[in-house]
Amino acid sequence: MMAPPHSKESRQMTLLLDIITTAAILFIIATGLLTIFGVLKIINFAHGAWLTVGAYCAVAVGDLGWNPWAALPVAFVTGAALGGLTERFIVRPLYARPLDAILATWGLGIIIGQLITLGFGRDVQFTKALLPGTADVFGTSYSVYRLFALAAAIAIGLGFSWLMEGTRLGLSARAVIMNEALARALGLDTRRIRWVTFMIGCGLAALAGTLLTPLTSVDPNMGVAWLVGSFMLVMVAGQSFAALALACLLLGGAQVIVSTYVSPILGGITVAVLAAVVLRISPKGFSRV
Amino acid sequence: MKRTLAIAALAGSLLAAPVFAKDPILIGVPVGLSGANSVVAPSVVQAAELAVDQINAKGGVLGRPLKLVVADDASGAVGAQKAFDSLVFQKNVNVLISMETSAARNAGLPIVAKGKIPYIYTSFYEGHACSPYLYVDAWVPEQQVPPVVDYLKDKGAKTYFLIGSDYAFGRGMLGFARKYIDKTGGKVVGEEYLPMDGTDWTPIISKLKASGADALITSTAGGAPNVTLTKQLRNSGVTIPYANLAVDEGTAKSMGKDAAGILISASYITGIDSKANKDFMAALKKKFGDKTRTPNDLSVPQYEGVYLYAKAVEKAGTTDTRPVLKALGEVSFTGPRGTISMNKQHHAPLTMYLGQVQDDGSVKVVKSFKNVDPGAQCPKL
Numbered sequence: 237m238m239a240p241p242h243s244k245e246s247r248q249m250t251l252l253l254d255i256i257t258t259a260a261i262l263f264i265i266a267t268g269l270l271t272i273f274g275v276l277k278i279i280n281f282a283h284g285a286w287l288t289v290g291a292y293c294a295v296a297v298g299d300l301g302w303n304p305w306a307a308l309p310v311a312f313v314t315g316a317a318l319g320g321l322t323e324r325f326i327v328r329p330l331y332a333r334p335l336d337a338i339l340a341t342w343g344l345g346i347i348i349g350q351l352i353t354l355g356f357g358r359d360v361q362f363t364k365a366l367l368p369g370t371a372d373v374f375g376t377s378y379s380v381y382r383l384f385a386l387a388a389a390i391a392i393g394l395g396f397s398w399l400m401e402g403t404r405l406g407l408s409a410r411a412v413i414m415n416e417a418l419a420r421a422l423g424l425d426t427r428r429i430r431w432v433t434f435m436i437g438c439g440l441a442a443l444a445g446t447l448l449t450p451l452t453s454v455d456p457n458m459g460v461a462w463l464v465g466s467f468m469l470v471m472v473a474g475q476s477f478a479a480l481a482l483a484c485l486l487l488g489g490a491q492v493i494v495s496t497y498v499s500p501i502l503g504g505i506t507v508a509v510l511a512a513v514v515l516r517i518s519p520k521g522f523s524r525v
Numbered sequence: 526m527k528r529t530l531a532i533a534a535l536a537g538s539l540l541a542a543p544v545f546a547k548d549p550i551l552i553g554v555p556v557g558l559s560g561a562n563s564v565v566a567p568s569v570v571q572a573a574e575l576a577v578d579q580i581n582a583k584g585g586v587l588g589r590p591l592k593l594v595v596a597d598d599a600s601g602a603v604g605a606q607k608a609f610d611s612l613v614f615q616k617n618v619n620v621l622i623s624m625e626t627s628a629a630r631n632a633g634l635p636i637v638a639k640g641k642i643p644y645i646y647t648s649f650y651e652g653h654a655c656s657p658y659l660y661v662d663a664w665v666p667e668q669q670v671p672p673v674v675d676y677l678k679d680k681g682a683k684t685y686f687l688i689g690s691d692y693a694f695g696r697g698m699l700g701f702a703r704k705y706i707d708k709t710g711g712k713v714v715g716e717e718y719l720p721m722d723g724t725d726w727t728p729i730i731s732k733l734k735a736s737g738a739d740a741l742i743t744s745t746a747g748g749a750p751n752v753t754l755t756k757q758l759r760n761s762g763v764t765i766p767y768a769n770l771a772v773d774e775g776t777a778k779s780m781g782k783d784a785a786g787i788l789i790s791a792s793y794i795t796g797i798d799s800k801a802n803k804d805f806m807a808a809l810k811k812k813f814g815d816k817t818r819t820p821n822d823l824s825v826p827q828y829e830g831v832y833l834y835a836k837a838v839e840k841a842g843t844t845d846t847r848p849v850l851k852a853l854g855e856v857s858f859t860g861p862r863g864t865i866s867m868n869k870q871h872h873a874p875l876t877m878y879l880g881q882v883q884d885d886g887s888v889k890v891v892k893s894f895k896n897v898d899p900g901a902q903c904p905k906l
Contacts, residue, residue, distance in 0.1 A: 250731045258727060358563050360752050362779050370762035377734075379760040382727070450760065452724055453752035461724045495728035501691055503728065504720045 249376040251496060257382040259488035260389035261451070262507075263481055266466040266473075267392055268315075268441030274475035275409050275433040278327065278334050281341040283466060284459030285348035286315050286438050290445025291454045292352055294363045304364040311446040312439040319438025323431050331430070345459070353456045361454040381450050388447055392440070396477055399436075409433055413475060468511035474523025482522050487511065545585060549592035550844055552577070552831065553618035555608035555625060555633065560600030562626060564748060565773075568818035569624045569647075569827045570595055575805075575812055576831035586835045587842070594618055598629045605629035606636065613640035619844045622830045624648040624663075624823045627693055634659065641846050643853060645834060645867075647826040649792070651697030655903035658846075660853045660867045662833060663826040664792050664875055666701035667900035672879045673768040673790045674705050676892060677740045680766060684714045686738035688729055688754065690745040691718040698744040698770050714738050721746050726757045733763065744770040752780060759783045775819050778886040787882045792875040793825040793862050794888055802861040820861070829860040833867065870906050872899035 265287065272280045280286075293311035298304060326344060330337040367384050370377040400406035408429050411419040420426045445459070452458060469487060473480035487507045495503025514521055554573055556566045570593075577591045585591060594616050596608040605625065612618045613636055621637060621644040630646055637644045637658050645660045652665035677685070685706050689695035695718065703713050714736045717729045733741065741763065745751045751772055758767070759782075768788040769777075774795060777784045795806070805828065810817050818824070834849075836856035841848035857866035867873045874896045880888040 247731075247735050250735065254727050254731055258725065261725075360564075360748050360776065360779070362752075362781060365756075365759075365783070368759065370760075377762055379757075379762070381760050451753070451757060453749035453756075455749050458749065461722050491725075492728050496732065500717055500719045500723070500729055504723050 246376045249374055250378070251492070253373060253376065253378050253382070254496070255485075255489040255492045257379075257386050258492050259481075259484040260386040261382075261448075262465060262469060262484040262488045263389045264385065264392060264444045264447055265462050266469045266480055266484065267396065267477070268437045268439070268444060269466045270470045270473060270475070270477065270480050271396075271440060272434055272437035273470050275413055276327075276331065276430055278331065278337040279341070279467065279470075280327075280434075280437065280441075281338055281463070281467075282322070282345040282348065283341075283441050284461075284463035285345035286319070286441035287445035287448065287459040287462055288352060288456065289318065289348065290315055290442030290447075291363075291449050291452075291458060292356060292361070292445075293442060294446045294449045295356065295361045295454060298363050304366055307363075307446045307449075308443060311442040315442025315445075316435040316439030318442075320431065320435045322438065323434035327434060328427075328430075345463075349456050349459075356456070358456060363449045363454060366450050385447065385451075392443075393477060393481060400477075405429070405432060465507050468507050472511050472514050472521035474521050476523055479522040483511075545581075545588070545590040547589045549590045550586060550620075550838065551616060551618040552591055552593050552834070553612035553616065553621040554593055554595045554623045555598040555605060555612060555621065555629070556595065556623050557600030557604075557625060557629065558595075558597040560604070561746070561748070562600040562624075565624075565821065565823050568821055568824040571809065571813055571818050572820065572824040572828035573622065573831055575809055576828045576835075578812065579808065580831070580835050586838050587844075591831070591835065598625055598633075600626050600629065602628045602632035605632040609633040609636040613637065613642060618642065620645065620834055620849070622647060622827065622834055624827050627651060627654075630654060643834070643837075643846060643849050645830040645853070647830040648823055649826075651694050652701075652899075653902055655871070655906055657850065657906065660833075660850075660871045661902075662830050662865055662867055662873045663822075664877065664897075665872060665899050665902060666698050667902075668792070668875055668877055668897040669770060669790045670698065670702045670705055671897070672877050672892070672894045673742065673770070673788060674702065674709060674711070676788065676879055677742075677766055677768060678709060678711060680740075682711065682740035682766060684712050684736070684738045684740075686714055686733045686736055686741050687716040688726070688733070688741065688743045688745070689716075689718050690721045690723075690750050692721055692746060695744045695746065695771070699742070702742055702744075702770070719745075719750070721750065723750070724753060726754050727761075730757055730761045730763065734761065738765065740766045740768070742768045742770065747771055747773070748776070751776065755780060755783050755787070773821050773823070774880070774888050775821055777882045777888060780882075781886055782884065784882045784886065785884045788891070789880045789882065789888065791822040791878055791880065793820070793822045794878045794880050794890060795820060796880075796888060796890055797861060797878070799861070799863070801859055801863075805861040825861050829858055829862065829865050832858040832860060833865065869899050870901065870903040872902045874898050 269283045290311035294307035297307040367381045371380045469483045472483045487510050491503050491506040494506045558566050581590045598605040598608040624647045649663040687699045689699045837852035840852040863876045877894045877897045878890050879892045881891050
């Protein structure tokens with residue numbers, strides 16, 4: 237049987253960990269979407285499908301009998317490769333028509349979902365647990381995997397900052413974000429920058445899908461549930477990774493607090509409601525952070 | 526998809542049947558070939574096909590062959606209205622026998638009442654669906670919950686935490702569980718729900734851990750939410766006795782180590798050690814080979830439902846609705862789950878099995894409860 241009810245300190249510690257790790261998971265899920273939105277100014281509504289592709293990479297890696305951790309690079313590469321093809325054949329003609337791009341990527345998401353259903357069936361799939369069990373955090377037992385997700389979110393955040401601030405590609409991408417016409421006039425190959433950015437965005441989405449597998453069911457529709465939340469967070473965050481981290485922490489934290497103290501059912505709509513409120517008050521969201 | 530399946534079902538039953546001089550008796554099977562039930566629907570269709578084949582091989586019913594007409598209800602109310610409408614008024618089926626969601630059943634019932642034909646519902650559900658045309662041969666909460674709570678109580682549990690998906694079945698099951706726990710001297714220290722498409726159970730799990738409950742009972746929507754909750758529970762190191770009212774044997778098996786120790790309560794488990802069950806499993810294997818879907822607590826009642834209908838028509842000597850409805854409450858059939866008779870206010874007393882998932886994924890029967898009464902489901906019938 238379980239130990240007697242936890243002390244007040246332990247409950248507060250759990251709440252704090254719940255907030256931080258929930259924010260971390262939201263951040264991981266939303267980075268791919270933000271990358272594409274930030275540079276290309278289009279919303280990739282196939283984002284949910286790329287998450288699903290990543291999760292099925294974990295399934296495939298498991299079926300092949302490989303080390304479950306191999307799923308992480310496999311998912312990134314698969315997502316990036318498929319993203320590259322998508323950009324070339326579907327998204328590229330639609331940059332001037334962002335609304336059509338939403339429609340096209342949404343449709344693409346449905347097609348990917350159906351292809352996965354054809355390939356793997358509709359059933360729920362199972363993957364090996366990456367890091368089972370709990371660890372002791374200042375006297376509170378807590379899920380090791382959620383703590384790992386926090387580390388993964390920080391790694392992705394730092395890795396991306398480095399990519400944007402410390403590399404040639406990042407510099408070019410920032411130039412495209414600020415003024416694409418000027419960047420092109422200065423001789424930057426903006427077409428290639430868009431292409432690579434889209435690949436990275438899809439790769440990150442697939443990576444996130446793999447990272448989700450220990451926390452969620454893997455089925456052809458799994459991505460849809462995560463798409464709406466990521467979309468809201470990206471709308472609030474605008475183009476900045478720091479703003480995204482802040483949005484995840486505030487909105488995700490509010491979700492945990494509402495779920496804990498009011499009702500998990502209301503908690504489920506907290507992110508959407510708060511995002512709407514934030515955008516009403518400040519149409520640019522947190523993007524000036 | 527649905528058309529090919531319907532044709533396949535048709536072809537299957539025609540090929541196997543001896544030559545009959547008379548018109549076939551048409552059995553309408555509205556079922557969720559798409560949507561939430563699509564994972565389980567193929568096993569339900571297979572079970573119905575097998576029953577029809579076996580009955581036809583023995584000369585049919587009243588010298589007439591049985592024939593299935595399968596229609597997709599898309600697992601929901603809108604699809605069910607179309608499927609029921611088409612089966613009842615265009616295909617003119619003699620009876621409807623099928624496992625469906627509660628939403629689909631509720632949407633279909635008025636159409637059945639208008640068409641005035643018998644409807645055998647073969648899915649377990651939240652209980653208290655009553656209509657003169659409706660018979661049910663699967664379990665209701667009054668049959669499924671008590672074995673679980675009694676067992677946990679015997680193991681020393683005094684306080685319980687309940688977690689479910691926010692929909693009619695989830696709330697219905699846990700609402701009944703709460704009443705039963707209160708009645709038997711236990712205490713519910715928490716009851717929490719997440720929307721059906723919810724993915725993050727973390728705050729609820731934190732509450733569960735803080736509550737210090739002795740045992741956990743869950744009733745989520747089948748499939749994804751169930752798997753997600755179980756994974757997150759295991760990740761968080763929850764080790765208290767855990768009864769899952771919504772997991773089926775197949776899902777529990779494929780969840781592997783995460784499912785180990787989970788208690789399940791069902792009227793059918795593949796491991797039932799009876800001749801009828803072994804014969805049934807062998808016949809299924811023979812007919813469908815490696816395409817065989819593992820039989821389960823939803824497909825076996827479908828198989829028995831077809832037999833119960835055949836028996837009722839034989840007893841009534843006609844397919845006319847009124848005499849068949851009367852006979853449905855009187856006949857019995859001994860199938861994989863034992864001897865089934867829908868003689869309790871259009872519901873059936875059932876033997877319930879309490880199973881525990883083992884480390885290797887198999888389900889071991891811990892205890893069985895003979896002929897559990899469905900209680901007063903429809904006092905007015």
